[in-house]
Amino acid sequence: MSNPQPLPASLDLALDGGALTAQLVDFPSVSGDEARLADAVEAALRTLPHLTVDRYGNNVVARTDLGRTERVVLAGHLDTVPIADNLPSRVEGDLLYGCGTSDMKAGVAVQLRIAATVPEPNRDLTFVFYDCEEVEAVRNGLGILARERPDWLHGDFAVLLEPSSAAVEGGCQGTMRAVVRIHGQRAHSARSWLGENAIHGAADLLGRLSAYQPRQVVIDGLEYREGLNAVLIEGGVAGNVIPDLCTVTVNFRFAPDRSEAEAAAHVREVLHGYEVEITDSAPGALPGLAHPAAKAFLAATGSEPRAKYGWTDVARFSGLGVPAVNYGPGDPNLAHKREEHCSLAAIAECERRIHAWLTA
Template identity: 80%
Template sequence: MSSSDAPLDLSLDGGALTARLVDFPSVSGDEQALADAVESALRALPHLAVDRYGNNVVARTNLGRPERVLLAGHLDTVPIADNVPSYVDGDLLYGCGTSDMKSGVAVQLRLAATLTEPNHDLTFVFYDCEEIEASRNGLGHLAKHRPDWLAADFAILMEPSGAMVEGGCQGTMRAQIALTGTRAHAARSWLGDNAIHHAAELLGRLASYEPRRVEIDGLEYREGLNAVKIEGGVAGNVIPDECVVTVNFRFAPDRSEAEAEDHLREVFAGYRVLVTDSAPGALPGLAQPAAQAFLAATGGRARAKFGWTDVARFSALGVPAVNYGPGDPNLAHKREEHCSLSAIAEVEDRLRAWLTGS
């Protein structure tokens, strides 16, 4: 029986279950077999109600608790880079997806299987296509077509965070600024107007820009505005009549996308600004009682999430969310990707203690 045919054994410890998941290939767009296995394993648990939409599996308790906590993780990985099957070296488990984020998914499955009397009602979400274009993201599909399945008072995205709470996430926005001139032969450059040279003033604004530092729920978010690409030039003997500078704005979650765009247009007043891509941030929600209890149960330390994650989708639904998982985000997508077995056990133990009041 191949690894993709064998059923998932949720009685395995977290490390062994992570290895089992890693050996079950599920590159983005090819998660059906793993989604089938997850659904089958969860449907065997009488204390859970299980639903499925596409390759997204949702399991819930219905115990009548006053609050509901949601734990979410994606089933897909980036393409395998000769790093499957998994192997163990000391305390480290190596393999594609160990850090991002099959270790987190293993913790979810372990908790789903064993927490029959939690102190909150629980929702477990396993979704597809997180590592590719946003239009295919399974959590986004659920938010659009089955938002009631994601209703909760607090959400934990099991993204790799080094077993430390990372609150919310920053928003991101890309924009293009087009500079124009007049084309001419380089031998008679005085007849032209060099569009690339016009970028100097724009780049000067960026070089002198002072990004905000914003404290929200005790976490400091550091904004950033940077040029990430410059395109221009026609040929080696032509004065260019166009130059396009692409900028990336990482903004704190106290700004909406509209406010972030307004800020860009203020910074680049006098220029044409075309926003080409945007995603909102997510407030950490650490002032919520459930979040405070969770933070205390996981060591009392938290830091801001500087990248963008799917916690923003929960924020858009009005659900405060944090990132918390055993993997190291700096190892995600690497050929040598690995995760600490002790971190997997630590995250599971801390979540179990919090969700049972022990």
């Protein structure tokens, strides 16, 4: 990291979105070290009389309570990956550089600006700022809130302001990993007929995966493509030993109309006859674009929605029965890079569009 810089004294919600993003970036908040930034976010939100503010650990939640017929959740994580000599922030032309600019302090700045400038939205709002998104799932603040304070996350529709290049990405794929074990019989390679080669035994399995025809399914007008692929293969004892065990790790990316149980059943059906152990699984998220709030959001953003290929925390909202989309000003391809940056114009445009959606 470059020479230490003094932390900002506080967050100024009167700043424009780009300048506020710079303030957020200049609060270092590597996963597990978000307390100072969470303190600043909480303090800034408590100055807004139209919001009720709660905190659980380093997760801050603020809500309006205007009795509107719909409630929308705007969510974003406070943490970043480890700093790569890219603090403090700096501006070059239209670009703001610094750790977390794209993923996702620009989105957090938009949340804070909306909280400050829309005191009487046309829908009740919940703002969620959470920790530990960039590390193992058990520490994820949104997951903790979903387990411990699910009522705080109640809503009819949610927007996760993850970087999406200002395009609406609906829902997300589910993901599952399975380990397939092929057993053989060990022998000396000079007398291979006395053994059974487990690695050779994987040939049929790999053939099935190679021939697999992935499903394509349309949900709310978005096409999700599935995939079932071998991603790791391990086997072998020594250069002169016929191996008696080969393991193949398979990854299944599945459309959000499948439950985890249905996805597991499908994997076992395709790999029938093999020893299959499901080792990791996360559900997908339905986009919910048919909901009136979602339709209004699409109209306000002027975005042509697309399916989200990959997994994001929108799945946690889906698990609570809240349809969700990804929409944020950053470029996901710049996330975690040393040269991470975000367009100031994109930050302003995202704020303008969300403001229009909530005040129309």
